[in-house]
Amino acid sequence: MTLSDKELEIVKILEKDARTPMEVLAKMVELPVEETERLVKKLEEAKVIVQYTALVDWRKADGHEGVTAMIDVKVTPKRGVGFDEVAERIYRFPEVKSVYLMSGAYDLSVVIEGRSMAEVAHFVSEKLSTLDSVISTTTHFILKKYKHDGIVFEQGDQDRRIVVSP
Structure with a gap:
């Protein structure tokens, strides 16, 4: 299946965050919500989008x-x-x-x-x-596990600013 530019854009966004609300997704790809829903449904039926999952630590x-x-x-x-x-x-x-x-x-x-x-x-x-x-x-x-599917585990909240001393 050849994906259109909009379909490819949708897949990449959902791959990063499958919980992206449809309204936000539509704005990101500059399409009406109904058209975005139709494209997502088409991608799901074609098994391009196989499943939505959670990454658990x-x-x-x-x-x-x-x-x-x-x-x-x-x-x-x-x-x-x-x-x-x-x-x-x-x-x-x-x-x-x-x-x-x-x-x-x-x-x-x-x-x-x-x-x-x-x-x-x-x-x-x-x-x-x-x-x-x-x-x-x-x-x-x-x-x-340091990184999995593009997600970094345990980045920490360390202060990464450069120390400036007199």
Whole structure:
């Protein structure tokens, strides 16, 4: 689907802040509210806008921190379907948050979330590595999130002014 300039502008605004009120969005793209609503509905129906989500800093919710791991996976592609079939089998697991086809030493990058490192280890050893096409895995645990999807976590309220002294 080729997007018009206005549609592209709408998508970029909503990608930054999906809670932008329709009236504000219409003013930003210089269109009537009804036309803006029509374009947003068209983008949703075409699955250009797939879903509206909230970005949560789970470290600030006591008892819900969890563990996030990025797993590099080397697989044997299957004739006729390539990597798609194994990627689909992997993304169907509820622990899996993202799956990407990658260039480089590994074929797939899988992001999973669990309540503990032991839960992630269980997923890798009992579910992921037992799949027929999986040759090897390398697991990386995320220790701290600084920036995600363009949003900076913990910028702090430090005074960044230059100190002037006599």
